[in-house]
Amino acid sequence: MEDLSTMQCEACRPEAPRVSEAEIRELHPQVPDWEIIEQDAVRRLRRVFKFGNFAEALDFTNKTGALAEEAGHHPAILTEYGQVTVTWWSHKIKGLHKNDFIMAAKTDQLLKH
Numbered sequence: 001m002e003d004l005s006t007m008q009c010e011a012c013r014p015e016a017p018r019v020s021e022a023e024i025r026e027l028h029p030q031v032p033d034w035e036i037i038e039q040d041a042v043r044r045l046r047r048v049f050k051f052g053n054f055a056e057a058l059d060f061t062n063k064t065g066a067l068a069e070e071a072g073h074h075p076a077i078l079t080e081y082g083q084v085t086v087t088w089w090s091h092k093i094k095g096l097h098k099n100d101f102i103m104a105a106k107t108d109q110l111l112k113h
């Protein structure tokens with residue numbers, strides 16, 4: 001399968017289907033550091049990134065924000081001293097779309113720059 005991090009998000013449409021269990025089984029292993037959580041009955045992808053201090057956490061936060069703006073698809077980001085929690089889901093469909101797996105893979109790539 002194509003590397004998720006090289007794919008582009010498709011425009012979020014309210015009628016878009018959430019990922020199926022079969023799609024999750026195919027996509028989740030490609031972003032193994034992310035957990036699937038359910039919060040307020042909405043399934044989301046979440047990863048905690050560890051850093052040495054707040055400045056590094058803030059830098060990563062800003063890079064993630066720029067990635068989101070470029071893609072037009074936005075996460076929840078909690079920035080703390082030494083760690084950043086990034087949570088991806090698709091607001092319009094109140095759940096997980098392939099876009100969220102793509103953005104999780106792209107977020108992982110930020111660690112390499």
Ligand SMILES: C[C@H](O)[C@H](O)[C@H]1CNC2=NC(N)=NC(=O)C2=N1
Nearest residue numbers: 012072073074075089090091092
């Ligand atoms: C108008 C704007 O493009 C839409 O509201 C976008 C913005 N960013 C988004 N981000 C996420 N995660 N889900 C959405 O449904 C979404 N919709």
